[in-house]
Amino acid sequence: MGQDLIKRILIIIVQIIIVASIVFSAIRFMPGDPAVLVLGTEKGADPEAVAEMRETLGLNQPFFTQYFDWMKNAVTLDFGQSIFTGTDVTESIMERLPKTLELAFLAMLLATFIGVPLGIAAALKRGSIADSIVTTFAAVGISFPVYIIGTFLILLLSFKLNLLPASGYVSFSDNPLEHLQKMALPALTLSLGLASTIARMTRSSMLEVLNKDFIQTLRAKGLNENKVIFKHAFRNAIISVITVIGLELGNLIGGTVLIEYLFNYPGLSSLLIQSIDNRDYPLIQGSIVFIATLYILINLFVEILYGVMDPRTRKQQ
Amino acid sequence: MIKKMLKNKVFVVCFLLFIVIIVLSVIGPWLAPQDPLEINSNKVLQPGDSENILGTDEFGRDIFSRLLLGIRPTITVALGATFIAFFFGSLLGMIAGYLRALPEKLIMRGADIILSFPPILLALLVVGFWGGGVKNLIIIIGIVYIPYFARLAYSSTIQVKGLEYVQSEILLGASHVRVLLKVIFPNILSPLIIQCSLTMAAAILLESGLSFLGLGIIPPDPSWGQMIGEARGYIFSYPMYVIWPSLLLGLTILSINLLGDSLRDILDPKLKIK
Amino acid sequence: MENETILEINNIKKHFPISKKGLFSKPTDYVKAVDGINLSIKKGETFGLVGESGCGKSTLSRLITRLIEPDEGEVIFDGQDFLKLKGKALRKERQKIQMVFQNPFESLNPRMKIEDIIGASFDIHRMEKGEERRKKVETLIEKVGLDSKFLSRYPHELSGGQRQRIGIARAIALNPKFIICDESVSALDVSVQSQILNLLNDIQEEFNLTYLFISHDLSVIKNVSHRIAVMYLGKIVEVAEAEELYKDPKHPYTQALLSSIPIPEPDTEYEKNPIELKGDIPSPVNPPKGCNLCTRCPFVMPICHEQEPELDEIEKDHNVACHLYSTNSELKESKVL
Numbered sequence: 001m002g003q004d005l006i007k008r009i010l011i012i013i014v015q016i017i018i019v020a021s022i023v024f025s026a027i028r029f030m031p032g033d034p035a036v037l038v039l040g041t042e043k044g045a046d047p048e049a050v051a052e053m054r055e056t057l058g059l060n061q062p063f064f065t066q067y068f069d070w071m072k073n074a075v076t077l078d079f080g081q082s083i084f085t086g087t088d089v090t091e092s093i094m095e096r097l098p099k100t101l102e103l104a105f106l107a108m109l110l111a112t113f114i115g116v117p118l119g120i121a122a123a124l125k126r127g128s129i130a131d132s133i134v135t136t137f138a139a140v141g142i143s144f145p146v147y148i149i150g151t152f153l154i155l156l157l158s159f160k161l162n163l164l165p166a167s168g169y170v171s172f173s174d175n176p177l178e179h180l181q182k183m184a185l186p187a188l189t190l191s192l193g194l195a196s197t198i199a200r201m202t203r204s205s206m207l208e209v210l211n212k213d214f215i216q217t218l219r220a221k222g223l224n225e226n227k228v229i230f231k232h233a234f235r236n237a238i239i240s241v242i243t244v245i246g247l248e249l250g251n252l253i254g255g256t257v258l259i260e261y262l263f264n265y266p267g268l269s270s271l272l273i274q275s276i277d278n279r280d281y282p283l284i285q286g287s288i289v290f291i292a293t294l295y296i297l298i299n300l301f302v303e304i305l306y307g308v309m310d311p312r313t314r315k316q317q
Numbered sequence: 318m319i320k321k322m323l324k325n326k327v328f329v330v331c332f333l334l335f336i337v338i339i340v341l342s343v344i345g346p347w348l349a350p351q352d353p354l355e356i357n358s359n360k361v362l363q364p365g366d367s368e369n370i371l372g373t374d375e376f377g378r379d380i381f382s383r384l385l386l387g388i389r390p391t392i393t394v395a396l397g398a399t400f401i402a403f404f405f406g407s408l409l410g411m412i413a414g415y416l417r418a419l420p421e422k423l424i425m426r427g428a429d430i431i432l433s434f435p436p437i438l439l440a441l442l443v444v445g446f447w448g449g450g451v452k453n454l455i456i457i458i459g460i461v462y463i464p465y466f467a468r469l470a471y472s473s474t475i476q477v478k479g480l481e482y483v484q485s486e487i488l489l490g491a492s493h494v495r496v497l498l499k500v501i502f503p504n505i506l507s508p509l510i511i512q513c514s515l516t517m518a519a520a521i522l523l524e525s526g527l528s529f530l531g532l533g534i535i536p537p538d539p540s541w542g543q544m545i546g547e548a549r550g551y552i553f554s555y556p557m558y559v560i561w562p563s564l565l566l567g568l569t570i571l572s573i574n575l576l577g578d579s580l581r582d583i584l585d586p587k588l589k590i591k
Numbered sequence: 592m593e594n595e596t597i598l599e600i601n602n603i604k605k606h607f608p609i610s611k612k613g614l615f616s617k618p619t620d621y622v623k624a625v626d627g628i629n630l631s632i633k634k635g636e637t638f639g640l641v642g643e644s645g646c647g648k649s650t651l652s653r654l655i656t657r658l659i660e661p662d663e664g665e666v667i668f669d670g671q672d673f674l675k676l677k678g679k680a681l682r683k684e685r686q687k688i689q690m691v692f693q694n695p696f697e698s699l700n701p702r703m704k705i706e707d708i709i710g711a712s713f714d715i716h717r718m719e720k721g722e723e724r725r726k727k728v729e730t731l732i733e734k735v736g737l738d739s740k741f742l743s744r745y746p747h748e749l750s751g752g753q754r755q756r757i758g759i760a761r762a763i764a765l766n767p768k769f770i771i772c773d774e775s776v777s778a779l780d781v782s783v784q785s786q787i788l789n790l791l792n793d794i795q796e797e798f799n800l801t802y803l804f805i806s807h808d809l810s811v812i813k814n815v816s817h818r819i820a821v822m823y824l825g826k827i828v829e830v831a832e833a834e835e836l837y838k839d840p841k842h843p844y845t846q847a848l849l850s851s852i853p854i855p856e857p858d859t860e861y862e863k864n865p866i867e868l869k870g871d872i873p874s875p876v877n878p879p880k881g882c883n884l885c886t887r888c889p890f891v892m893p894i895c896h897e898q899e900p901e902l903d904e905i906e907k908d909h910n911v912a913c914h915l916y917s918t919n920s921e922l923k924e925s926k927v928l
Binding site: 015018019022023026027029030031139140142143144145147148151152154155159166250251253254257258261262272273275276277281284288291292295296 | 429430433434435436437438441442443444445446447518522525526529530531532542545549552553556559560563566567570571574575
Binding site for chain 2: 683690692699701716
């Protein structure tokens with residue numbers, strides 16, 4: 001296990017370096033002059049301003065000199081300053097990152113609390129309402145983009161029923177209740193895709209376990225049905241459910257991009273969209289490296305977690 | 318095979334829908350009753366009437382006409398990206414599975430690297446530096462889905478390669494090209510075709526997502542995702558504006574997904590999930 | 592049968608690494624599928640190779656044809672070092688050795704018509720086209736006893752025996768000199784088996800072919816072969832004329848194999864006292880030290896655990912790898928049989 005872990009971590013470091021290199025190279029291989037694009041048509045016509053901007057972007061240095069400088073700084077989490085606001089890139093990211101993580105975490109919790117009971121209900125009574133909800137849920141969840149589902153939720157829950165606010169953000173320390181209210185819709189929208197996957201997984205693994213011999217034996221022994229289902233069957237089904245949650249955690253981070261934009265939620269992903277709109281290249285580079293690294297680290301964490309949790313994978317290693 | 322296809326009702330319905338979508342993407346602009354790009358400040362965000370069946374948007378443009386025009390970029394991007402992913406992914410995957418050794422390592426590690434980005438993030442990276450537009454979207458979405466085809470082609474090739482009919486072809490003195498294209502490729506085509514329809518649906522999802530963020534198809538040309546993004550600002554004043562493109566987009570993706578599922582049932586009964 | 596050697600195999604080896612997960616880890620264990628085999632096959636004969644499944648006989652056939660590249664050793668075919676050939680030269684030369692495969696349901700490309708399966712050779716070597724190709728293919732399918740109406744069909748429309756005939760037609764299309772029949776009849780019903788064996792026999796005479804006939808089935812091997820080699824755990828343990836081998840098997844493993852065939856009236860020594868081996872075949876990953884059979888052999892001696900026996904000619908044209916018959920030691924005295 002120990003040796004394998006070191007190997008995994010080495011691979012991940014290489015992966016992150018490659019990702020960072022791609023992100024760095026992107027600006028160098030752009031069509032057109034990035035400096036002119038940043039300045040816009042008016043200022044971009046002024047050669048002095050362009051030269052200054054090229055200096056700021058580091059474009060007047062040879063490729064490899066800039067590359068190694070950039071990588072060296074990146075290791076110390078220094079991605080330079082935002083061209084637009086002049087603030088430190090890492091600082092801006094660090095301010096936004098917890099908000100995105102909170103959103104993803106809340107969505108995960110919600111998805112589990114929606115998905116698991118629904119899946120169990122569907123498995124226990126095939127053909128029941130819960131069962132058809134799971135099936136429809138799955139088809140819709142795969143085909144309708146999150147932002148459309150979000151739009152419909154806004155129309156229903158804030159426009160028609162006036163239950164929840166549709167956008168904005170209030171920090172927890174300012175007003176805990178309002179904070180949660182404003183988080184509710186984005187988190188719910190983000191959670192639905194995962195909830196549908198969890199429900200399907202719970203359903204199928206419960207069905208599989210319920211058909212196993214040891215469950216039949218327990219029933220034959222006259223054990224209380226509730227005990228059979230929750231103490232024995234569910235316990236055995238839970239591993240595959242946790243696996244799915246882990247696998248989807250990374251996709252949840254990807255999902256925040258569209259959700260944050262739809263709900264005007266000031267997280268890391270909307271910072272990225274904003275910086276793309278502003279052609280704020282250092283900020284784009286910084287945010288993408290951060291999000292990609294987060295994604296890779298989450299996947300590593302999940303993998304390690306399995307190793308600890310599932311005795312079968314432990315033995316293989 | 319064709320009999321089996323006609324028997325599968327889901328397939329027939331979805332396939333017809335698919336044809337309709339493709340045809341509309343070609344002739345849609347000519348069917349448009351109004352000029353989809355014409356701005357009319359006198360009738361902004363009007364509900365439907367006899368002239369504008371589904372009403373007008375924030376610039377007074379006819380929503381129905383824009384919906385008709387908006388299919389084209391979406392379908393062009395989806396078909397183009399799927400083709401790129403299918404072509405390069407299958408080719409690379411087959412080479413990796415057939416030659417093994419170094420090509421296998423290079424190709425499959427490369428696929429892993431692309432997969433270590435969430436798809437939308439990779440697309441944002443490229444769009445952020447290169448800009449949106451149909452051409453860029455085709456290329457980048459195509460690249461994003463190459464690894465899926467590569468992995469599929471790779472594992473199928475390894476399976477088929479050990480079979481006796483491939484070995485006998487090698488014994489007869491066939492060249493690598495012939496073994497790959499004439500013997501292996503036809504025998505791994507079914508799963509790749511199924512993957513094509515799933516990739517098309519995913520490509521539409523990704524393109525419309527980028528357009529929704531205002532980073533995909535470049536305005537004023539409409540696309541469904543972009544219309545949803547714009548309509549988002551008027552969701553309370555004129556909800557139907559956002560509902561129409563949302564429904565059309567969702568149903569399009571749904572029908573292509575179902576097409577893929579039914580195709581799987583027809584082509585590969587073994588994979589059918591009980 | 593002529594006395595000229597057509598195929599000579601010298602000390603051929605193939606060890607498959609057991610791959611471990613991970614990027615940097617090197618394989619530490621190997622499956623010793625073929626572990627140093629010497630054989631020579633004469634022109635025009637049918638050479639039988641018999642052994643239990645997993646003993647490495649299929650791997651050996653693929654090493655000879657270079658479907659798998661050997662780790663070391665030599666294959667001299669028709670006076671030519673077959674393992675040195677590369678690229679085009681290899682593609683040209685390898686058509687002289689063909690195979691008839693085991694599984695009739697896997698050996699024909701399901702996406703091709705029978706006509707194209709048999710005609711593939713002509714396409715590959717850019718030989719006959721169009722009408723001429725059609726005629727050649729028709730001749731071939733008639734040679735293997737099938738009607739030419741099958742040409743427009745697909746493999747799944749044919750029975751196992753018919754498919755095996757197609758496989759034979761494909762193999763002889765390029766006029767090969769040598770055909771390896773790898774368990775070619777073991778997937779077929781007994782009645783169909785004999786038809787296919789007869790067909791193989793007819794074709795051998797007509798085309799002056801040499802066969803390497805691989806099977807786990809002793810009765811099939813006995814009927815077709817002139818000479819027979821017995822294989823155990825990647826090694827040859829005994830080679831002899833077919834009749835001699837069945838009448839007077841020397842190696843304990845061969846004796847055990849033959850004992851497992853039920854015989855109505857036993858008359859030889861070992862038939863009256865059947866030999867049974869203890870336990871299961873050891874894993875080819877960790878074969879025992881010394882003689883491979885030492886863990887199971889009823890006549891095991893101390894030296895069997897120490898030293899690997901060589902394949903020696905103990906009688907004319909009868910080679911055995913067993914310390915019981917060692918020519919070079921005093922052990923000969925303690926011979927049991």
